[in-house]
Amino acid sequence: MSSMTVQSEGSKKRQRRRQENRKKDSHATSWRPGFVVKLILMALVNALGIYIIFTAFGQGSWLLGGLMVVLLLFIDWVYFSKRTLALKYLTPGLVFLLVFQAFTIVYTGYIAFTNYGHQHTLDKPKAINALLLQNNFKRVEGSPQYPLMLVQKDGELGFAVIADDELQVGTAEQPLEPADGEVADGRIVSVDGWDSLTGADITARQQEIIQLRVPLTDDPEDGSIGTQTGTTAFQFTSSLTYDDERDAMINNDTGDIYYANDETGFFETEEGTNLGVGWRVNVGFDNFVQGFSDSRYAQPFFSVLIWNVIFAAMSVLTTFILGMVLAMVMNDERMKGRRIYRTIMLLPYAFPSFMTAFLFAGLMNARYGFFNEMLGTAIPWLTDPTMAKVSVILVNLWMGFPYMFLIVTGALQSIPGDIVEAAKIDGASTFQVWRNVTLPQLMISLTPLLISSFAFNFNNFNLIYMLNGGGPSMADASVPVGHTDILISMVYKIAGLTGEALPNYGLAAAMSLVIFLIVGSVSLYSFRKSNAFEGLGS
Structure with missing residues (x-):
């Protein structure tokens, strides 16, 4: 009985020594140059993955963002686990296969069953905003005039105005917000981070300038500003109003009501007249039948x-x-x-x-x-x-x-x-x-x-x-x-x-x-x- 106790105590001591040695070995090898390189590479991979996740969620693509979260967690588990040696070699190929082959095929399949195309490139919420912000605008009577400079950044056209004695700048997608720059004698001289349009640019983009509407705020009902001269901006408001309860667009000038048709992806009147901007809807096998x-x-x-x-x-x-x-x-x-x-x-x-x-x-x-x-x-x-x-x-x-x-x-x-x-x-x-x-x-x-x-x-x-x-x-x-x-x-x-x-x-x-x-x-x-x-x- 005593010999068995001695053997048991000896085995426990050996087990404790092995555990201590493993801890020492892991501590000694965890910061080897190879591990540091792996840590840096994984940090870069995670940074890229987090950027894609936030971008996807920010644009309302919850499915893509969710799939990216799962993929990033899987990659971290593979490369930080000691039990996934084979997957460490297979994962890069699997990721590229999923991203460039499987995802492409699945997304193409999804598009094949929709009306995605001319006048149907947006989802419904974005189509509603586009109708309210970019179409059917009229000038608000008695609205103030805003000193204006036409500016651009990375090719995107914008308005720089003086509103409430403050320099503000915005684009079709970004409402007016305060900006730094130089103002002299009530005239805008320059805007930090933006390039002013030259005379040749204004001539080449004249139609785009006239059609541009920059929202005053995030609320479409507050209206937008536009210009016809290129030097002065006026406040415009949409002649359309969206009725959430009836899921319809109402023309405030004519009283026409455009009801949402989820089969065609348009707001339509009872006579069949539709507004120019639609949204993507599922059309089943219509594309295959048409082809x-x-x-x-x-x-x-x-x-x-x-x-x-x-x-x-x-x-x-x-x-x-x-x-x-x-x-x-x-x-x-x-x-x-x-x-x-x-x-x-x-x-x-x-x-x-x-x-x-x-x-x-x-x-x-x-x-x-x-x-x-x-x-x-x-x-x-x-x-x-x-x-x-x-x-x-x-x-x-x-x-x-x-x-x-x-x-x-x-x-x-x-x-x-x-x-x-x-x-x-x-x-x-x-x-x-x-x-x-x-x-x-x-x-x-x-x-x-x-x-x-x-x-x-x-x-x-x-x-x-x-x-x-x-x-x-x-x-x-x-x-x-x-x-x-x-x-x-x-x-x-x-x-x-x-x-x-x-x-x-x-x-x-x-x-x-x-x-x-x-x-x-x-x-x-x-x-x-x-x-x-x-x-x-x-």
């Missing part, structure tokens, strides 16, 4: 889809064939200067793709292009619908074959030489060796890369847009779509980013999801048919 049933979009959509598939397939086929031929020629040991030739072959790949497209756009100019001057003819490289498609494939061949040349060269050098020698000993010809030995070995390793190349070319926006903007235009299309447009460039135009059409981000997001599903389905099917998954896993 495939509205003849304005359906007719060019299917034409563009067919061309898109042909373009992606021909791009992969032509670049692969040319790259493979060149790689096999330069893989022959009898060829001298192979390193120099290989370097030359990679030069088109090293040149920025958008610059290459710009360069060929000039070379293929129908009137002044180098190609036509050299040939002494007038080939419509980019103006004829058929020739433009051929030109796009040829330019993509120039840009894409170095990549195929590079990967085929690597694959050829990984093929065991004894297999090729055995085939030759058995009497196989050069073509039979290539057909039955070299090509199957290449396809085992290159099939996943060819599939990814197809997906890339399916969305090769840079080439299409930079070469000829998707032109020439389709004469029978009521939307701005060209004969060489692919789906992604068509979506870009429908979104209104080129200025050729009114913005319709909801419809563009819906069509982007369709593109995502098409590319994903084709890639998944190709992987399964080629047994690429099994090859990668073995």
Whole structure:
């Protein structure tokens, strides 16, 4: 009994010593240079995360702010816990995957089911404020005049005025607030932190100046100030009033009542007249139905889809064939200067793709292009619908074959030489060796890369847009779509980013999801048919 007690006391002493040693070790190692560097990096990460959180909450984006809080807490737990060694290496990739892939896809999906676009870029509270503050203003009779200076900061226009014997400055989004500056003889000379507009600036921005309304306070009912001369400001008030109980806008001049319609995202009268500013609402599958049933979009959509598939397939086929031929020629040991030739072959790949497209756009100019001057003819490289498609494939061949040349060269050098020698000993010809030995070995390793190349070319926006903007235009299309447009460039135009059409981000997001599903389905099917998954896993 006594021996057991002694052993128990001894084990307790050893346990206490181990704990003390661990404490000493942790205390001694906790402030090593590596830990200090980690602490500094995590402080920077947390500072950035807190900034994003406060910005999101400040703009009313509670979902984004909440998700950022969870993400920041997760990152802190991973890098300050001793039990998450594997996650320390996986977390950066997971964070970038969530931010740049998962979030983008989810947000695009959300936009696809809304009317987000022209006149519907705001949420409802901001749309109400916009209607009250920026539209339907009239000058208040007998309102005082304010000495005015037109100022700007980072391109944003503002008013600097003398109100209640005090220098104040504000913008369309920021009500008037006291500011420091210089005032002489009742005239504003300068405003600290702001630049005064020159005569040329005033002339160039005249319409913007006349339309600008700067709120007097945070309360829209207090009105705003505006100007018609650029030197004197007057108080303006909105002719609209928002009735919270009826959820309606009332025109104080005419008595018209505009009720909120949560189906269209507008304030509308009973006759159907609406105010110019709306808000985002859920429209269900309307964008998808419009994209495939509205003849304005359906007719060019299917034409563009067919061309898109042909373009992606021909791009992969032509670049692969040319790259493979060149790689096999330069893989022959009898060829001298192979390193120099290989370097030359990679030069088109090293040149920025958008610059290459710009360069060929000039070379293929129908009137002044180098190609036509050299040939002494007038080939419509980019103006004829058929020739433009051929030109796009040829330019993509120039840009894409170095990549195929590079990967085929690597694959050829990984093929065991004894297999090729055995085939030759058995009497196989050069073509039979290539057909039955070299090509199957290449396809085992290159099939996943060819599939990814197809997906890339399916969305090769840079080439299409930079070469000829998707032109020439389709004469029978009521939307701005060209004969060489692919789906992604068509979506870009429908979104209104080129200025050729009114913005319709909801419809563009819906069509982007369709593109995502098409590319994903084709890639998944190709992987399964080629047994690429099994090859990668073995």
